[in-house]
Amino acid sequence: MLLDGAVETLDITPHLHRLAVERYEEVGTWLAEHGSSGWRIYPQGSFLLGTVVRPNTKTGEYDIDLVCRLPLSRESVTQEWLKQRVGDQLTAYLIWKKEQRQTDGPKDLEPRRRCWTLGYPGFHLDVLPTIPDTDHPPTGILLTDKNLWKWQHSNPIGYAAWFQGQSDLSRRIEEKRHANVAHVPVWRARSTLQRVVQILKWHSMLVFAKDIDNRPPSILITTLAGRAYSGESDLFTAVRNVLAGMTDFIEKRNDKWWVPNPAHKEENFTDKWNEYPERREAFLGWYDQIATTIGDLARMESKGLDVVATRLSEAFDRDPVLHSYERYAARMSMATNLRMGTTGALSPIVTGPRKREHVFHGQHSVARP
Template sequence: MTNDPMDVLSALLAGAVDILDIPDDIRDAAVTRYEHVGTHLATSGGPEWSIYPQGSFITGTVIRPPTSASEYDIDLVCHHDIEKESITQAVLKKQVGAMLEEYYDLCTSEASPYAPDDYFEKRRCWTLAYDGVGFHLDVLPAIPDLGLKRSRNGILLTDTKLRPWQHGNPKDYAIWFRNRSEEMRRKLELKARAANVAAVPDWAVRSTLQRLVQVLKWHAYLAFADDVDDRPPSVLVTTLAASAYRGGENLGHALLDVVERMPDHIDQVNGRWEVLNPAHEKENFCDKWNEPDTAHRRLKFMAWHKKVRRDVKLAHDTRDAGIDVLVDRLSASFGQEVLRKSAARWAATTTGLRDTGRLTIAASTGALGVGLGRRSPTHTFFGREDS
């Protein structure tokens, strides 16, 4: 701890993110199952088929579902190494569906512990449901995007409602995201050295950038709880946050700076709104803002950004009023249950400092710190003294 009141806000939000993060057992179960599916695809279809994660799972920014009835949604790319001229979207989608049906039947007949509970088709993917484990895998059929000259990692994706192939580049996007944070790269290198391996996945560490993305995503989840269709896409929030991030390892300070600067990375070109994929210039993460039926989503995004900016500013202005005040002020936007649990954990970590007389309270503000002000009295929770 330090005597910087902003550290109390950082500790509160970081603790909330720890609670919201995907549990190790669910993450490990997801990895085991998509590797099992991938092995089947390679065996059934041949070496030109592969499967790998994309999105929040690969960047290490997954957060728990907003309701107890929801599941973790994990995106996978099912990659068929074939040229665009040799296949159509419909055929590729059907091929992947057939192999997943074969996989489902095989696992079910063998009573495999990795058997999905169900599988079904969606607009851009096939879904493998694992109800008993609390997540589902969305499998997106893809082929190489040979038109992306700067990288071999570009992909073309299917969409049953759109004629053109959709562009993407999840592998290089993850690299771009990692490179936005020197702290993240440093922690990954240390983790790899400790494990004596060449590299470790991004979710193996927690950096300030990852945490602030998770904080913003959770805020959006709650703000759009009754309007899920218009909720800003996770990748849009992640891209704007990572683009605006200028380093720093204090979550409170970084979040305040990032939220202020996010709109600077939204462009309007020839009357069209753009937040381009930094790893593929043909993928626009806010393309729905340019379509008549969904143009209202830009206004809803801006209204959400105004709200999160106001909430973060309120937290900043209240940062030296004590953790109980912070919890009360932020509960409406970030969830009372999560914040109270975070505050309780934070309070528990201060017990040792308080018992040794190192935890103090600033006379003018009541802020907790180390080595300054008067000694903090013993308490049970939120400042209530023991009787």
């Protein structure tokens, strides 16, 4: 309950979620109406999966990912042309917003490695130019990548269907929008697996706050958690079991580390490990930390709520843990105005994140894949 209550505070607010979805739909509608016939727009990533976690950055910006699929064959276009085609439409959208004197438009448009990014207060919208992958119908896509010569494979729709099947949650709502702009789901309640993924992502963001380049990709954590999840309904049990089994799904193929996309076996979520070995070590170091934390908590069942909350706050943000602690204590009719004593017990007057820096050296405490 402490974990669930703490991670719940990191959910995106209904107001900001609604605002992000409105901007997604407006941009998507512009692309669908002003691009060529057959352009299709749909979301991908944490907004689609329901695993959004508030970033612990100075700006604290969420990101919502938009796939823009053009009905073209790979033989008829280049990656550079595709990227620029979508960028031109987004530029036209910005010009139109300014001409209409509308103040709710994006503040900027930036090209990234695979996408275009529209910046808004509190969040940014990543627009990913793609074409159909005819070798993997009906939902496979090919991505642009300025650093790679070959087209990159992906399948966000298939992945979302797999994840929803794993979490046994498939709620949907329907809204009015352009026929070629798919909706963003609104998750009224999180499944256990969604919460597990949020907890893992939250911890990862804290550990790698000063080392973004080596932070494990969200899609890698989500995939390993989804593969290891066995349908547990109790959140803490689910986290323990997922951590116990998630590294079993890291493969070695022809001397290359491999975690395949469950919806597209040719996409490897650990491809960067083979190019940058330090990123695998970073992942294993993070895994050690959170596995140790959860193991410590499991042995504290009879130690008292304040002791458990204090240990939890050492690995996660203190404020969300404190908020959860106070709410849980109030439910149990317990005193909540504790003081920080010589034992280091949790106190509501102590705020701010408290986390350990990650250090990757020496022997790891768990078996290595």
